[in-house]
Amino acid sequence: MNRIQGRRAVVLGGAGFLGSHLCERLLADGAFEVISVDNFVTGDERNLTGPRANKRFMSLHHDITEPFDFNGPVDFVFNMASPASPIDYAQLPIETLRVGSLGTENGLKLAHRKGAVFLQASTSEIYGDPLVHPQREDYWGNVNSIGPRSCYDEAKRYGEALVAAYRRVHQVRTRIVRIFNTYGPRMRLEDGRVVPAFVGQALRGEDFTVFGDGGQTRSFCYVSDLIDGIVRLALSDVEEPVNIGNPREMTILQFAEAVRAAMGGGGRITFEPLPKDDPKQRQPDITRARTLLGWEPRVALEDGLRETIAYFRGVADRPAHPRDAQKQHLDTGAAI
Incomplete structure (x- = not known):
């Protein structure tokens, strides 16, 4: 049961x-x-x-x-x-x-x-x-x-x-x-995290903004x-x-290319200074989850991005969350 x-x-x-x-x-x-x-x-x-x-x-x-x-x-x-x-x-x-x-x-x-x-x-x-x-x-x-x-x-x-x-x-x-x-559907398009930031920029026909040299890593x-x-x-x-979390580690530059491929195109990559204390590496060791919970991720990045992009395309024209309407100018694009 x-x-x-x-x-x-x-x-x-x-x-x-x-x-x-x-x-x-x-x-x-x-x-x-x-x-x-x-x-x-x-x-x-x-x-x-x-x-x-x-x-x-x-x-x-x-x-x-x-x-x-x-x-x-x-x-x-x-x-x-x-x-x-x-x-x-x-x-x-x-x-x-x-x-x-x-x-x-x-x-x-x-x-x-x-x-x-x-x-x-x-x-x-x-x-x-x-x-x-x-x-x-x-x-x-x-x-x-x-x-x-x-x-x-x-x-x-x-x-x-x-x-x-x-x-x-x-x-x-x-x-x-x-x-x-x-990442996935229901993230806020303007919340500053790297997935909605890149997808939002691609939907608007803008360049991708990468902070630092793009060599910092994340696992999505x-x-x-x-x-x-x-x-x-x-x-x-x-x-x-x-x-x-997903132990598949990739650089932010690699992730930008993955979004570009999932979107079928995108702008060039521009660089901005890395925000203070932004972590350089993120990759989970999921041994404990595998052994104690029998858990590991199953959804491939390419499949997850397809679902996420479809969601963002559907909500791109709806009114922003009130917090996003107030603070879009503060968007750091920090990759967390």
């Missing part, structure tokens, strides 16, 4: 890119009820169009830095809530720190009260600009605690520490997923693979952090 079937799940940040895909997956797996909690600062109500058509779905407009509770049982709490693009957390540094600290603890308190499994969505950014390659879960990182990216990095590092403390002190059943670069995981890893982890007994 599918162990999601008949269960009740709360998804914090359920209107975001990853949160909305997770809501759909849980509903498809037969969850008794899925509740999204989101304040829509970076999440988008339009991402919930599919789940809202399901009677087993509920959306709550709420800031999780403020306390919240639900009547009845809760079996899983998935904490997907946080600004996750460099533009967002550059404009919302205090909010990013608050949701990573106060918001995470409010989610943990709910899981403690209900006896639920709590899954924390952490990030490869906790490794900083790594000196170990590829990155394993036992690597402690090379981080700048006061740099321009620190509000996000340190919020996620604190979140992991808080999760571990609640497991030790209150015996909350916790899981930690460290998410590497993920399609969203359905990432969500499958998260669900497997939530249903497991694994308490240690687990990297979920």
Whole structure:
């Protein structure tokens, strides 16, 4: 029997890119009820169009830095809530720190009260600009605690520490997923990350903007693979952090060429200075995910890009998310 079937799940940040895909997956797996909690600062109500058509779905407009509770049982709490693009957390540094600290603890308190499994969505950014390659879960990182990216990095590092403390002190059943670069439908076209940045530039007939010399590396995981890893982890007994990402490493220049091929063309490549503390290498060691969860990515980059580009073509003319309308001029294009 599918162990999601008949269960009740709360998804914090359920209107975001990853949160909305997770809501759909849980509903498809037969969850008794899925509740999204989101304040829509970076999440988008339009991402919930599919789940809202399901009677087993509920959306709550709420800031999780403020306390919240639900009547009845809760079996899983998935904490997907946080600004996750460099533009967002550059404009919302205090909010990013608050949701990573106060918001995470409010989610943990709910899981403690209900006896639920709590899954924390952490990030490869906790490794900083790594000196170990590829990155394993036992690597402690090379981080700048006061740099321009620190509000996000340190919020996620604190979140992991808080999760571990609640497991030790209150015996909350916790899981930690460290998410590497993920892409797919429902990313915001102007959110500053490299996938929508390149696709958006190609759709507008612009040149591709590469930061630095383009030799920095990333590893791109399609969203359905990432969500499958998260669900497997939530249903497991694994308490240690687990990297979920695609170990196929490529340079940003190689990725630009992959987007050009998927689009059937594109402009020339131009270069801009590399943003401060932008990591030079990103590649997950997924040995733990393979051995403990039986998970590995299955969607080829070429297939995932085709689906992502089709989505962006379909939404290119719709109104931007209010945050993007306010801050397009701050787009760094940072490849995270």
